[in-house]
Amino acid sequence: MSNLDAFSSQGIDRDADIRRFMHDLVDSYDEELELEIDDGESGGLVDREARRLYFRELFRLQGELVKLQDWVQHTKQKVVILFEGRDAAGKGGVIKRITQRLNPRVVRVAALPAPNDRERTQWYFQRYIAHLPAAGEMVLFDRSWYNRAGVERVMGFCSDEEYEEFFRTVPDFERMLVRSGTVLIKYWFSITDEEQHARFLGRIHDPLKQWKLSPMDLESRRRWEEYTKAKEIMLERTHIPEAPWWVVQAVDKKKARLNCISHLLDQLPYAEVPHDPVLLPARVRNADYFRHPVPAEMYVPEKY
Template identity: 85%
Template sequence: MPLQNAHPDHEELMQRIARDLVDSYDEELELEIEDRNVDEDGAPVGVDKAARAAYFRELFRLQGELVKLQDWVQHSKQKVVILFEGRDAAGKGGVIKRITQRLNPRVARVAALPAPNDRERTQWYFQRYVAHLPAAGEMVLFDRSWYNRAGVERVMGFCSDDEYEEFFRSVPEFEKMLVRSGITLIKYWFSITDDEQHLRFLGRIHDPLKQWKLSPMDLESRRRWEEYTKAKETMLERTHIPEAPWWVVQAVDKKKARLNCIAHLLDQLPYHDVMHAAVDLPARMRNPDYLRQPVPANMYVPERY
């Protein structure tokens, strides 16, 4: 895709892509800062520093609440399933990363299933997803889910009309069954505009650290924007049920989408603080006969930094 033909204002577009790239790299660094303060000297040029600092303050506050939620889920033996759906580059992975970043991966797991293999294609459609459902005290976040059939499989012709209709007959009953079994099921659709997806794809094309995110299927989905829109509208209409309603996240602004989604997720569950016994660090046992053996010098990783 020639960049010079992608937007009428080439210079403005390149500046926007550059700001997005710097912003994403800088955020990954800032999230690792132990004192959780934004380094004003390192903030990217052209960014509202006050707004950026406010974003991080709120993100860290919400992540603290997510830790409380995790403790409650584990303590009260809850079973929680959260589905994240949306177009390619809509920001699903970004919000999943921020949700799970401070959590115990044994409690909050991410399920991002690849395309089904030959054996899985002969199974009951929901079978491979059932294997990833939570046990008591677990949360599972599906980065795309069984709704693949209503989206990519429908648009790309990977399922027949009969299979497509059977999905819509089955999925409400399947989800009602999950809820009756004690699973809390929360479904999010991340909504972006045509122009925003176009911009994000260009950003990936010109970012060597993100080019792996682009597949031939992603590029084809871009071409079939209108078909995906129709499939999405049908999906939301036919699977928005009281037991498991859809929630649409406005995702053109990635930072606002993350905060809004996390805040909404916290509102969906009646979690509370779980009291923990005070932790006392025990004294180390010392044996006078113990002698630590030296490690051969050739076993050490070279200290280049």
């Protein structure tokens, strides 16, 4: 059975889901396509006008992100951005577009694995604190300390006492961060039941995406309603004035990326930092310099 034929075995509209699968497959290659267009090689595009508008806005916003990065570094800001949401909600896609053209020494991503045996004995927030920014840095958390309110609660990885202690502690923890001069921005990426279903099928049948699916992801699909209840409680109990939640409508991936980046830029009073003109110095040439040839066997074969 082919990957596409497998759609029909799952009790769904095969033709509609094949169209969706192909659409998502093309969308998954957009990062490379963006780089090609940035280099002036637009190629042949499906729905060319819509893509042109998307790329135009994306590049404009990424240009503003470069200005934001310069401002953060110049003014010694400390910025933390949390990205939360269901599996396949698009958090990684927007993080990738935010960081795509930025300096990883200034803007970095923290995507922590499950805690090890030692970390399970620590204060819950301890392992996250190690990744907080110093002055002049931005840290994007691809999932965060809110794991306790989500996956840990639903999957039974924490006790009722630990769960309640989290809600008692997290508002004070976040207020401490803000009082210390850290800007804290929290995003929840919202998708529908049907959209997650379609995206999971896309991952199952796309060899380049299968690594994204874990047994935990599949179990989260079964427990959709439990995750919904956990999300609602989390938003209600941790939406504080010092660090409110912002919900990104993420059914349309491209709109979600643009809306989130635009909103992020609006949250910070950044300004373009003036720089002295960059002048390329003349290369120093020495009469006694001799460039030694590289042995042919050291070269990577040019297959393309």
